[in-house]
Amino acid sequence: MSSLSVPPPRCLQKPLTVPHRHMFGPGPSNVPPRILQAGANPVIGHMHPEIFQIMSDIRSGIQYLFQTHNPMTFAVSGTGHTAMECAIFNAVEAGDGVLVAVNGIWGERAAEVAERIGARVNTIAAPPGGCFTNTEIEQALSKHRPVLFFLAHGESSTGVLHPLDGIGPLCHKYDCLFLLDSVASVGGAPVCMDQQGIDIMYTGSQKVLNAPPGTAPISFSERACQKIFNRRTKPVSFFLDLSWLANYWGCDDKPSRMYHHTAPVSAFYALREGLAVLAEEGLESSWERHRKVAEYFHAGLERMGLKLFVPDKTARLPTVTTILAPQGYDWKEITAYVMKSHNLEISGGLGPTVGMVLRVGLMGGNSSQAKVDMVLAALRDALAHCHRSKV
Amino acid sequence: MSSLSVPPPRCLQKPLTVPHRHMFGPGPSNVPPRILQAGANPVIGHMHPEIFQIMSDIRSGIQYLFQTHNPMTFAVSGTGHTAMECAIFNAVEAGDGVLVAVNGIWGERAAEVAERIGARVNTIAAPPGGCFTNTEIEQALSKHRPVLFFLAHGESSTGVLHPLDGIGPLCHKYDCLFLLDSVASVGGAPVCMDQQGIDIMYTGSQKVLNAPPGTAPISFSERACQKIFNRRTKPVSFFLDLSWLANYWGCDDKPSRMYHHTAPVSAFYALREGLAVLAEEGLESSWERHRKVAEYFHAGLERMGLKLFVPDKTARLPTVTTILAPQGYDWKEITAYVMKSHNLEISGGLGPTVGMVLRVGLMGGNSSQAKVDMVLAALRDALAHCHRSKV
Numbered sequence: 001m002s003s004l005s006v007p008p009p010r011c012l013q014k015p016l017t018v019p020h021r022h023m024f025g026p027g028p029s030n031v032p033p034r035i036l037q038a039g040a041n042p043v044i045g046h047m048h049p050e051i052f053q054i055m056s057d058i059r060s061g062i063q064y065l066f067q068t069h070n071p072m073t074f075a076v077s078g079t080g081h082t083a084m085e086c087a088i089f090n091a092v093e094a095g096d097g098v099l100v101a102v103n104g105i106w107g108e109r110a111a112e113v114a115e116r117i118g119a120r121v122n123t124i125a126a127p128p129g130g131c132f133t134n135t136e137i138e139q140a141l142s143k144h145r146p147v148l149f150f151l152a153h154g155e156s157s158t159g160v161l162h163p164l165d166g167i168g169p170l171c172h173k174y175d176c177l178f179l180l181d182s183v184a185s186v187g188g189a190p191v192c193m194d195q196q197g198i199d200i201m202y203t204g205s206q207k208v209l210n211a212p213p214g215t216a217p218i219s220f221s222e223r224a225c226q227k228i229f230n231r232r233t234k235p236v237s238f239f240l241d242l243s244w245l246a247n248y249w250g251c252d253d254k255p256s257r258m259y260h261h262t263a264p265v266s267a268f269y270a271l272r273e274g275l276a277v278l279a280e281e282g283l284e285s286s287w288e289r290h291r292k293v294a295e296y297f298h299a300g301l302e303r304m305g306l307k308l309f310v311p312d313k314t315a316r317l318p319t320v321t322t323i324l325a326p327q328g329y330d331w332k333e334i335t336a337y338v339m340k341s342h343n344l345e346i347s348g349g350l351g352p353t354v355g356m357v358l359r360v361g362l363m364g365g366n367s368s369q370a371k372v373d374m375v376l377a378a379l380r381d382a383l384a385h386c387h388r389s390k391v
Numbered sequence: 392m393s394s395l396s397v398p399p400p401r402c403l404q405k406p407l408t409v410p411h412r413h414m415f416g417p418g419p420s421n422v423p424p425r426i427l428q429a430g431a432n433p434v435i436g437h438m439h440p441e442i443f444q445i446m447s448d449i450r451s452g453i454q455y456l457f458q459t460h461n462p463m464t465f466a467v468s469g470t471g472h473t474a475m476e477c478a479i480f481n482a483v484e485a486g487d488g489v490l491v492a493v494n495g496i497w498g499e500r501a502a503e504v505a506e507r508i509g510a511r512v513n514t515i516a517a518p519p520g521g522c523f524t525n526t527e528i529e530q531a532l533s534k535h536r537p538v539l540f541f542l543a544h545g546e547s548s549t550g551v552l553h554p555l556d557g558i559g560p561l562c563h564k565y566d567c568l569f570l571l572d573s574v575a576s577v578g579g580a581p582v583c584m585d586q587q588g589i590d591i592m593y594t595g596s597q598k599v600l601n602a603p604p605g606t607a608p609i610s611f612s613e614r615a616c617q618k619i620f621n622r623r624t625k626p627v628s629f630f631l632d633l634s635w636l637a638n639y640w641g642c643d644d645k646p647s648r649m650y651h652h653t654a655p656v657s658a659f660y661a662l663r664e665g666l667a668v669l670a671e672e673g674l675e676s677s678w679e680r681h682r683k684v685a686e687y688f689h690a691g692l693e694r695m696g697l698k699l700f701v702p703d704k705t706a707r708l709p710t711v712t713t714i715l716a717p718q719g720y721d722w723k724e725i726t727a728y729v730m731k732s733h734n735l736e737i738s739g740g741l742g743p744t745v746g747m748v749l750r751v752g753l754m755g756g757n758s759s760q761a762k763v764d765m766v767l768a769a770l771r772d773a774l775a776h777c778h779r780s781k782v
Contacts, residue, residue: 003675004583004674004675005460005583005585006454006455006458006459006460007455008455008670008673008674009448009451009454009455009670012448012451012452012666012667012670013670013671016429016432016445016660016663016664016667018432018433018435018441018445018660019433019435020433021433021435021436021439023435023436025436028434028435028436029434030433031433031657036433036434038407039430039431039657040427040431041409042409042410042411042421042422042427043414043419043421043422043597043604044409044419044736045412045414045416045419048412048736050409050410054407054409056402057402057403060400060402060403061400061403063400064397064398064399064400067397068397069396069397077469077470077473077605078469078473078630079468079630079652079653079655080652080653081629081651081652081653082468082469082630082652085628085629085630109629112629113629116626116627116629117627192396194396195396204653206434206653212655212656212657212658213434213437213653213654213656213657214468214605214655214657214658234507235507236507236508236627236628237476237507237627237628238472238503238504238507239470239472259741260472261472261473262418262419262470262472262595262597263604264470264604264605264655264658266422266427266430266603266604266605266657266658266661267603267655267658270657273407275403276404276407279399279400279403279404280399282399283395283399284394284395345436345439350650
């Protein structure tokens with residue numbers, strides 16, 4: 001007879017079942033069987049030489065994906081949010097000024113992350129769907145003199161791909177580091193970290209890379225490292241402390257590696273495979289494919305009478321498309337209908353775009369004409385069958 | 392012709408290969424095929440109803456594993472270190488007093504985590520391999536009046552299983568929360584969170600649960616929640632903020648869930664399967680099996696003339712055994728030999744035990760007489776073939 005006060009839960013007696021589904025939301029994206037199976041390789045130790053080789057391969061893959069020679073390039077053991085905190089926790093000390101460009105949810109979150117560690121945060125704001133001019137950015141840099149400027153390259157909540165040209169040099173003119181969130185964009189839209197003067201950049205594994213969520217590529221420029229390794233105080237997080245992570249990933253020149261944390265090795269296997277898929281196709285082909293597929297998709301939507309949320313064609317994110325919620329319909333009924341009738345995920349808005357848009361993500365292997373046709377057919381069907389709401 | 396400055400890395404052209412290996416270090420442990428395959432299920436969205444069901448199953452499984460009725464029970468999207476930071480970041484504000492019991496690396500790390508967020512940290516110290524008496528703990532509680540007391544239940548760096556009886560009530564007598572690191576112990580040694588008055592407890596997925604590393608079960612008592620939800624300041628981390636995580640995991644009574652972060656759903660699948668395996672065997676059977684196998688192992692080691700590092704038999708961790716580094720040998724040669732000749736991982740010391748011990752972990756499915764026999768044979772072989780060092 002058991003003396004335990006909590007019995008074994010009956011729900012765990014049922015076998016795990018997970019449906020197959022077309023993942024056309026803003027991420028995670030469908031994970032190809034090849035990448036799923038890579039993740040199912042046996043778990044070995046986080047300090048075994050084979051893992052160090054895999055980590056080294058991952059670093060090379062990220063340097064290619066980001067187009068950077070930064071030695072300080074690796075993957076955070078966590079999600080995109082962890083990477084955002086890793087960037088800000090290391091680059092910013094309490095009392096430092098941070099300038100955040102807010103034109104969607106990611107700017108809001110970056111501002112919150114910086115505020116929590118005691119940074120003096122200033123923001124510039126653009127309406128959802130809008131961008132910032134370099135003049136606006138320069139005025140704010142000159143006024144606030146921040147140590148760090150945050151911008152989302154792909155604002156997945158609004159569908160905006162922000163132009164990058166000239167922003168890096170502007171930041172450096174004002175002795176400021178340029179932090180770019182490229183979670184939704186990198187691999188699917190051109191960005192060259194070194195050439196464009198980006199000091200810190202991160203992404204997530206589950207977008208264009210088509211790996212499961214749980215690891216987050218990140219890179220720091222020499223300029224960023226200079227600031228970080230001359231801090232007066234330690235970063236608030238031991239787990240995300242760059243000096244530990246640098247050693248753990250073999251990015252420093254110390255002869256041996258110290259145990260820092262137990263890395264999610266299965267997620268590293270899958271991330272390596274996602275990077276290998278991208279390297280096989282080639283970065284420029286991937287950019288070109290995402291651009292063409294997005295144009296084909298956008299034309300199809302307009303032919304159906306749907307309107308895109310981002311007016312400026314050149315500022316449309318090729319990976320995540322925002323569609324104005326069709327007038328006279330309840331957007332929730334549409335997303336529910338395509339899920340139920342077509343086993344297909346598209347989503348509503350997020351943060352400032354809730355209720356305003358539908359969001360469709362076509363990333364990595366999902367960026368193809370065939371998948372576009374599938375989404376268009378599902379939307380056409382939804383518009384024909386969903387109730388016109390009284391709202 | 393490409394205009395990219397970083398070419399696709401050649402290392403990624405080689406297919407990923409991962410060796411099979413007996414994982415008898417202090418973790419990660421071998422992951423059974425059943426759990427690996429659970430993790431290879433298709434990735435679906437972090438806000439799909441099926442994931443909410445899986446998360447609910449995980450919560451029930453953790454409540455069983457921890458023997459707790461706490462509604463505030465879930466898994467952190469990260470490793471054991473992330474869970475340690477989640478506990479301390481939420482329970483402690485800058486200026487709060489924290490008391491840390493240091494008898495190995497985990498106490499050292501908890502002290503460092505608390506110091507980084509501006510806590511006033513006091514420690515009590517015991518030599519590696521030693522424990523604390525309740526009198527020592529009470530004296531320190533009474534002197535320092537901390538808001539939180541940290542103790543490692545299973546000190547995997549030293550092989551100590553710390554007694555728990557009476558510590559929870561002592562903490563509460565001094566209006567202090569009791570935080571227990573049960574990473575290396577839970578599931579393999581008795582611990583009942585509610586009954587023993589533990590306010591915050593966490594573990595990792597990769598120990599007794601035999602899932603890949605990357606998720607970390609955690610639970611907070613009502614008393615802990617009272618303190619946390621009446622903080623004057625926000626926790627330093629948005630990603631680990633309990634109020635967000637509580638909603639995300641359906642632990643609060645809000646009608647709907649807000650997007651917080653993109654959960655590592657593949658790791659959740661595997662964690663659920665690990666919890667299901669444990670529930671099938673039953674917690675008490677698992678405790679009993681780990682106890683018996685450890686005793687069998689320890690007897691075998693002593694028959695070989697090897698000495699256990701922890702003198703007090705009752706304070707030996709059944710999951711991770713520390714063996715005094717055999718005199719006259721170079722411990723590194725021994726671990727390298729068994730890896731090379733037997734494809735078997737055992738490790739050296741960690742933190743305060745580096746150079747002093749060998750560590751052997753037999754956790755979850757690896758806790759069996761057959762695996763013990765395999766380790767004993769490998770060690771016997773190593774002692775016969777390794778050079779006696781001149782040190």
